[in-house]
Amino acid sequence: MVPVRCFTCGTVVASAHERFRDAVAAGTPTKEALDAPGLERFCCRRMLVSYCDLVTDAAPYE
Numbered sequence: 039m040v041p042v043r044c045f046t047c048g049t050v051v052a053s054a055h056e057r058f059r060d061a062v063a064a065g066t067p068t069k070e071a072l073d074a075p076g077l078e079r080f081c082c083r084r085m086l087v088s089y090c091d092l093v094t095d096a097a098p099y100e
């Protein structure tokens with residue numbers, strides 16, 4: 039699950055996650071994919087860059 043807000047400054051970052059993920063999957067450079075939703079602070083940018091979806095590993099049983 040994507041963190042809703044930046045841990046450091048509190049800016050909402052979850053709303054930018056899908057846009058960022060789709061842009062990176064389409065081959066857009068990471069810098070441009072982070073600039074597009076307006077994430078300027080490096081604390082907010084690291085929230086999306088360092089995110090790794092582990093929910094399927096944490097919950098193996100359905």
Ligand SMILES: [Zn+2]
Binds near residue numbers: 079081082
């Ligand atoms: Zn931040």
